[in-house]
Amino acid sequence: METCGRVIINTGNGKGKTTAALGTAFRTLGHGGRVCVIQFLKGQGQYGERVMAGKTENLDWFICGKGFVFKKDNIDEDREVARQGFEIAREKVLSDQYDLIILDEITYLPLYDFLDVTEIVKLIQNKPKRLSLILTGRDAVPELIAVADTVTVMEPLKHAYENGIKAQKGIEF
């Protein structure tokens, strides 16, 4: 695929940040492009998209998290896992093997002080020209917004969870 790569951020408190990135992956794959997904923070688990990824050609998938960080007791371990994930991201970005790389939940790394945002900005600035990046996660910091060409804020107008409906197989995971 000959394209000029983009830098896209999906942020906000609503649904659709990760799924919109996955839908774009589906689109890129359809045009014969190669896609890599690196998931920060989300731990192991039976996400439907991971099952599909295992069956899909030209799609590489890395899980670099231990689950969302709510407790402070393992923070050093969480930081270490996140930093290892970022090293994988750096290697994949600079490899020039991909048309699209999704850095899922990466916005949390600077928020949790796992990584200085300048390291992410530097990597974005050094990416191969053809490579598009999609960064997802809440509360993207201004330094990330500044280097993106497209930023979408997913805002919840109505959310099932508020009505007591639980996260559901096939929809939320």
Add this chain to the structure above:
Amino acid sequence: METCGRVIINTGNGKGKTTAALGTAFRTLGHGGRVCVIQFLKGQGQYGERVMAGKTENLDWFICGKGFVFKKDNIDEDREVARQGFEIAREKVLSDQYDLIILDEITYLPLYDFLDVTEIVKLIQNKPKRLSLILTGRDAVPELIAVADTVTVMEPLKHAYENGIKAQKGIEF
């Protein structure tokens, strides 16, 4: 898949309405669910997701549009195509063959006066219990918002097009 179906709307002027629905399709397929996508308004064209759909099991895809409606001269023909699309949607929804049906760009049907919104509402209310629906498109009318359990508004904070970057293969189509 045994689930209790949801009614989700992705609306707003930002990116990600259709791609978030496609990402959810990817998720549902991963869990072994069956998915149907019905695209209103969007005409024929080399969308990457359509190429992928042709290669993907348990995913049915219907194109029920002639391209976005900008000119008024063929409005009767556009209305007829949209109404035929809605008949397919009705048949697929009531067939109880699917876990997820995506009604892509359906919000425009009542906006353009192609279909009374009460017909869409009635279909949603009569859907099989296990079936989840995702409706996409700008300016979802209040009658649709009312019957959804989850509504996300995709808002553009920064949009590449404004900076002169054109719609791009693998990303926007």
